[in-house]
Amino acid sequence: MSRPRIVIVGAGFAGYRTARTLARLARGAAEIVLVNPHDYFLYVPLLPEVATGILEPRRISVSLAGTLPGVRLVLGEADTIDLDGRRVGLVDPEGTRRELSYDRLVLSAGSVNKLLPIPGVTEHAHGFRGMPEALYLRDHITRQIELADATDDPAERDARCTFVVVGAGYTGTEVSAHGKLFTDELARKHPSLRDREPPRWLLLDVAPRVLPGLPEHMADTANRVLTRRGVEVCMGTSVDEATKEGVHLTNGRFLPTHSLIWCVGVRPDPLVGDLGLPTEKGRLCVDEYLNVPGHPEVFACGDAAAVPDLNHPGEITPMTAQHATRQGKTAGNNIAASFGQGERRPYRHRDLGFVVDLGGFQAAANPFQVPLSGLAAKTVTRGYHLAAMPGNRVRTGADWLLDAVLPKQAVQLGLVRSDAVPLENSAPELPVRTGG
Amino acid sequence: MSRPRIVIVGAGFAGYRTARTLARLARGAAEIVLVNPHDYFLYVPLLPEVATGILEPRRISVSLAGTLPGVRLVLGEADTIDLDGRRVGLVDPEGTRRELSYDRLVLSAGSVNKLLPIPGVTEHAHGFRGMPEALYLRDHITRQIELADATDDPAERDARCTFVVVGAGYTGTEVSAHGKLFTDELARKHPSLRDREPPRWLLLDVAPRVLPGLPEHMADTANRVLTRRGVEVCMGTSVDEATKEGVHLTNGRFLPTHSLIWCVGVRPDPLVGDLGLPTEKGRLCVDEYLNVPGHPEVFACGDAAAVPDLNHPGEITPMTAQHATRQGKTAGNNIAASFGQGERRPYRHRDLGFVVDLGGFQAAANPFQVPLSGLAAKTVTRGYHLAAMPGNRVRTGADWLLDAVLPKQAVQLGLVRSDAVPLENSAPELPVRTGG
Structure with missing residues (x-):
């Protein structure tokens, strides 16, 4: 047989x-x-760190062939x-x-x-589920800062320096926390941006607080860190319509921007x-x-x-x-x-707690329901990720070490085109092939 | 004024x-x-190390804005x-x-x-001038090994495991030297390839020896290292025609392959x-x-x-x-x-010598005309590159260190499509936009 x-x-x-x-x-x-x-396991929780240039993409892409001996991979x-x-x-x-x-x-x-029936979102928002989207976003953010530096038009400069994140769950909170640090450092390298207001980041959600679903103290920590860093946390607010020039918010305001980052969930x-x-x-x-x-x-x-x-x-x-x-x-x-080997058993699992990396030396965590913030939470968060990753731990740790001591790398490699990463996509793992 | x-x-x-x-x-x-x-200076001499997975692409992409204060960049x-x-x-x-x-x-x-009027080359060969091409090649090589592992057809497996490099100058020699090590390690991770002949690499050139134009002892070193490693060095040989199934050589042989890497120069x-x-x-x-x-x-x-x-x-x-x-x-x-500042002076420069990295612990170098090979040459080579790079030195050194002690990372990120990197391209710095 x-x-x-x-x-x-x-x-x-x-x-x-x-x-x-x-x-x-x-x-x-x-x-x-x-x-x-694709031929790798993607460690999604660290995708915000790839999008903001902290980790190299291959760090969180663990080879399936290399770590699953005895398993046949069909691409x-x-x-x-x-x-x-x-x-x-x-x-x-x-x-x-x-x-x-x-x-x-x-x-x-x-x-x-997850899409919501909001006019213009499918065309103008950037999603955040796979590697192509994260690398597109990394280039996109860098490009906005460079274009803001190159223009003489104050309105264009302000629009380029405005980043709107919709969805204050795990992903949106991390993206805005890391993103703000990333753009602030980029802006300091550009002569015409250095002495102005740092780039604006807004974090929107219809929920009454950030990190809905996670414990209250984590939301408080995240809210405090984000606000102190200059991220505008706008709860109870969402987008009414997205256009090429910006977003109309549900509170009636219009925000000129070229960067609408869609993290409303999956x-x-x-x-x-x-x-x-x-x-x-x-x-x-x-x-x-x-x-x-x-x-x-x-x-x-x-x-x-x-x-x-x-x-x-x-x-x-x-x-x-x-x-x-x-x-x-x-x-x-x-x-x-x-097949007769062992006993079947029901699925039952108690949460070990959650970790949210907030960039810099900040994080929020509740390992075994112990509320932590600051450096203690950061240590737990990074330790948790290293333990949970099925490979590439040393290289990931090395990237974190280098990121802590060196200036950020700020280049656009320009490999992923915007039309290769549409928001409405049943397979965000790979770039979409258009034309050709 | x-x-x-x-x-x-x-x-x-x-x-x-x-x-x-x-x-x-x-x-x-x-x-x-x-x-x-693009917004970076590309340190081209290390491109073969990006194509074979040793260095991350951002290592050799040095930010122009970050390292040229006082210069306005127009993309x-x-x-x-x-x-x-x-x-x-x-x-x-x-x-x-x-x-x-x-x-x-x-x-x-x-x-x-540089193109030569050889039928099929424009359609079937991969060039090697910019970052998109190097990353395409990295994915392409990985994919060939995976497809070779997945097939049950011995002829297809052999073709997928055959890599032909045309041009034995600096680039072609380095690509074949690093490439052979890369594919040998990849093949060892795949169950159906592990116990077979390792992948074949052929290095072709119409010249009588490798590294034409560089000192004889460097060619001897390169030839010895390549041959010992299993690269077939075929001098006095080139390609008559390239097809989808393989290449017809000038010596009458036909080599089934999906990988024709074009390094005949610029x-x-x-x-x-x-x-x-x-x-x-x-x-x-x-x-x-x-x-x-x-x-x-x-x-x-x-x-x-x-x-x-x-x-x-x-x-x-x-x-x-x-x-x-x-x-x-x-x-x-x-x-x-x-503009009246200082005196103009004629251009005059004596070569400081050349360095060719041959992968592993091997290199060939002649600093100040002193012929070196092996570990001494490798040390000089890497030291030369670190000194010549205008930035990112610590991160590049860290990648080399990690590469020396860790298994290679073998994943295809699939970001660059083959039609984005045509061989005939006056601007190989960026992927070509087709359709969309």
Whole structure:
């Protein structure tokens, strides 16, 4: 009999951990196939540090082949799933359609930018889900400061020096915190900007406070650090319309800007919505064993799955990297159990706490519910990330060390074009190919 | 009276050094404008180390604004020069045409890929002049190894694992030396490649030996290191035709490959050929003061200029970074002299020697005509580069240190598309925009 094949769709936190767990448990008894658009695991929580020039992009891009021995990587974007025929359809990087049959399927396709029906946002806002978007943003910010320096028109200069971040969750808070430090340092290098007001950053959210969903003391810390640094924290405010010249806010103001950074959150990858199976908030319903009811061979985990939260009956687990990682481990374990190896077990996880890096020597953290801020939180935050990354730890630590002691690098490499990173994109992992 | 304006076209070795020299001498008495397609000085000699993953791209991209205080940077590609009206025409990054008048002009536009009329080369070969090409190549090499691992077809696997470098000058020799080490390490990480023959690299040149133009002992060292490492050094051989499936060599052999790397050298930027002024080998003729005869306000230096070699009467100086840098200094000095500050002086420079990095602990060097190889040459080579770079030295040194002790990072970021880096390109500094 040939080896059974386990196909894992998506190598984010959930899929990566599923593959790693299975590779360890299977020891060659099953063929483990990982389908992903690119050959690396992206450590998303540090993406704001790539966008603001602190970390090099390859630091947070961990080679799948290098860290998952025993797992076969198939590069491609899965776009159809035939549950009856047990086949996954995908398009490989050269544009060829391929099909993969499976004995077990793990859906861990993650999430994409959430859009809101606000006029102009799709055209004028920059998203923040993948490496191309982060590198585009890094270039974009640098370019705005250079163009502000080059112009003689005060109105254009002010617009170029205004950055609007929508969404004060984890990502938006970090982007504005790091972004403000980045542009302030860039501006000091440009003769015509040095003696003016530093660039403006505004952080907007409809919620009443920053970091909604995280503990109050973390929001207080973030709010204090951001405000002291000069970020204008505008809660209860959002965007009514975005245009080429700027944004109309819900409070009636118009802000001239060329930089609208969209961090309002994510929605599950549309792949799972197209299956014809029950979903909750766009996430595929599974039982506490991460199994899709009625399909004992199909599992789902991470942002793509609606997993019952056994610690909060009636709720589903939030979309966090921590849950995705733990669910990946459970999924791997339960798939092995479905082949008779070990026992299946329900998913249950208590949060270890959260960390939010605020740039400089600032952070907010609550490890094991202990509220921390300042340097203590910063140390915990960086330690947490180094522990959670599946590779590249020494290089990441080296970048942090160099960033602490050297001036920032401020160049535009100009590799990602704006039309390669549209906000409305079901696959933000790779640049979009237009024309050519 | 308003300040005179000095416009420098191109921020390569020659233009960068001209700007730096003038900024120091002028002390604000003249407006110094530097026109360049991007906001960084590219330290080209280390480009092979970026293409093979040793250095991060920003290491060799030195911020112009950050290192040239007192110089105004105008981003754009200069494409017309009106010598009578004393105006430079350029296209800025947003596609707008602009004009700049000048009192003094420095043409230091550098060089672009040299093409040979060989069928198929323009379509199928990858050039090696700018950052987009180097990063495309880094991804391309990684992708070939991954696709070789994924295929079950032995012929395809062999073709994917064959890399052909044409041109055994400085660049081609370094690319094949580093490239072989890179692919050997990548292949060891892939289960289906680990136990086979390591990937093949071939280095071709019509010349009878590698490094033509450099001292014999350096060629011997390079030849010995390359051969021992497994690079097939095929001198007296070139390409008759390139196709999608491989290359036909001049010795009648056909090599199946998807990787034809074109390092046959460079030709001066076509901008200087369009001026209607005398040129030699495509380079603009200047006198020993780097002045264009008949145009006392126009200077040229670096690869774009045919500068008389006073040490070898009747010859012009070769296209090297060393000459370009020294000529930039002379040009800056002589322009200051043309305003009455200091004395103009003729260009004269004796080579300090050459360095060729061969990867691992190997190099060939002849500092002050002292022939070195092995670790001594490697030390001199890296020391030379660190001394010659105008910035980012600590970060470059840190990358070298990490590369020496850590496994290589092997991921494709997929940011540069193949059609963005055509071989036939008068501006290889930026990706080409197609469609969109």
